[in-house]
Every structure is written in C-alpha cells, then in structure tokens.
Amino acid sequence: MRAPRWIGLPLVAVLLVVATIGAQLAHGGGTYEPLRPADACVERPVTTQADGIDGLTERLVLIGLDDAACTLGTSRESLTLQLARSDEPTRAQVDALRDGLRSAVARMKADGTLPEASALVDEVLDSADLNGLLERVIRALPDSVIDGALKTDDVLDRTIDQLDVRAVLDDVDDPSALNDRIETAVTQAVKDSLRARLRDLV
Template identity: 85%
Template sequence: MSGQVSQVRRWIGLPVVAVVLVVATITVQLTHGGGTYEPLRPADACVERSVTSRATGIDGLTERLVLIGLDEAACTLRTSREALTLQLARQSGDPTTKQVDALREGLLSAVARMKADGSLPKASALVDEVLDSADLNGLLERIIRALPDSVIDRALSTDDVLVRTIDDLDVRALLDDLDDPSALDGRVEKAVTQAVKDSLEARLRDLV
C-alpha cells in the first residue's frame, strides 16, 4: 500500500516540477530582456545595403545583380524586398505592368550601381567560364582563348552585356506562376546567368 502511495505522489509531483521549470525559464528570459522582444522589421529597400555572394564567376555576378535589383524594384514599389517576393508569389493573376517594369528598371539600376562601386568583373575574367559551357568547334575556342585580355575588354564591357541581357529578358514570364517566394531569386538568377553566357558567347564569336 505504501508503495502505491509513493507512486501516486511521484505522478502528482511531475506536473509541479514542470510548472516550476517553466516559471524559472520565463523568469530568466524576463531578466535578460525577453519581455521587451519585438519582431525584426524588414530592411528598408531604399537604404543601400551591402550585398555579397557566396558564389563566384557569372553565378556570383548574377546573384548580386538580382538581390540589388529586387531591392531597387521594392523601393520603387514602396515596399520591402521580402514583402515584394511574397506578394508576387501569393497574388492571383499575372504580374502587373508596374511590377514588371519595376523589376526590369531595378536590374538596370543594379548594373549602374555595381559599375559605380567597381564590383563588376571585366569581360575577360568571364571568358573561360563562358567557353567551358559553350558549344564551339575546337579551333574557334582555341582562337578565342588565345585573345589577349586587353583585346577582349576593349571589345566587350560587362555592364553593356548585362544591360543588353536585361533589355532582352522576358521579365513577365519569370514572374508568372510564381508560387514560392524563395524561388524568385533563383528563377531570375538562372535566366540572367544563361542570358549573359549566351550574349558573351555570341559577341566573342564576332571578335574572330
């Protein structure tokens, strides 16, 4: 009988111990400022912020381009980058002309900003990556690889290639049927990356 009483007391004591632990945890949090917690606000898209990329080469270039471009577009639309991507994913119907124009202009503004801060790589720094994925005959590829960097950089400027790429980009198609906010960056980056490679390849062909 005494064993049963002890068992009952243990079962009764468990909720008491749980309550004590919860109260102690809350007390510690309040002591360290937990009672003044406020949710983080999205960054102001109109305030220039540093944008870095973990990728290199053309992938890194286009990643920065898209992130800056989305900030610029969000600023134009008077919202945050996070809110814009969420809106594009949740809205019913096609993207509006205002959204399409804002993103295109944002990407063009990003090119200008990257040119101004000196973060655009020279075209010659991207040639090997372009040739590695291009479908060129062996002789043409060897001729292009043999061109001095100075010749390539005089004939091609990275900002000009990017501007031409963005002008030709089907932005509306990129924004259409977007059901995942996190997919927007990747979708635009993939399209821009491929377009940049195609543009550079075509213009490299014209050099020889």
C-alpha cells in the same frame, strides 16, 4: 520513509521554468516584436555562395530586387511574396524590376565588384557550342583585347533590356523559387550575349 529523489525532479524543473520566464518578463521579454524586414532603400551588403557568372547574377538579382522594392515602397521580402502570389505581375512591378536590375549593374560597376569580361570568357566557352578552332582562337585572345571590346556593364544592360521579365515571372507560385527563376534566366541570357559578342571578335 523518504520519497525517492526522482519524484522531486518534475517540481524542480517547473520551478526552473517559472524562474526563467520571470527573469525574461522582468527584462522586457513579455512583449514579442517580429523582426522587421530590412529597408529596401538602404544599401546592404550582398554576399553570394557562387562564383563566376552564377555569383554575378545572384548578386545582380538581389540588388535589383531591393531597388525594385524601394521604388514600389515595400521590402524585398514583401515584393517577393507579392510576385509569387499574383497571377500576373503588374506593369509597375515589371518596370521596377527591370530598372532595379539596371541600377544594380551601375552600383556594382561603381563599387568595383563587376568583373571584367575576360574573367568570364572561360566559363562561357566551356558551355558554348563552338568549333574547336574558333574556341582556341578566342581563348588565345589577350585579356586586354577582350576587355577593350566587351564591357561587362554594357553586356548586362543589353541583356536586361532584352529580357522578357514578364515571362520570367509567369507561373512562379513559390517565393523561394522566384530568385532562382530570375537568376537562371539572367545567367543564360548573359552567357548567350557574351557568346555572340565573342564570335564577333574573331
């Protein structure tokens, strides 16, 4: 009496698994090496999912963290973990991050990815608490006037200089939340700075 066909299926499965493992071992699969973090000192492409000021600050923060990590001799991923796990950032970490953000502004200006101030005006005004007349006057300003009076890199540099980096990093215990915390703080600071500078134009 022949055994039912399904009885042989487990044996076939085991043989397939053994054959697969054997093939991997034969091709060097017996050694496992975890992926190494990217070298923070080597520029890497930075893409964002957001537009406008959110996209600008997201890219700014990622580049800034890379630069800070390079200064501190570590990777962006390791620096993020260190900042999240420490009770308080060190002076060196705070200074490196501030300098990194400023370097990010310079890099974005150099590679042409820093938007003109006029491209950010509508977004700023949409969230600004201005009287209707003042808002209409600002919206009516030609882009050339806005861009001549407001330089995006200057606005960002001033924002970074005034940013309380230590306070932004305080009480962050989740590495995944660190970028969001910095981006939120920088985004709000940029909007506040642009809003104040726009008022001065009229």
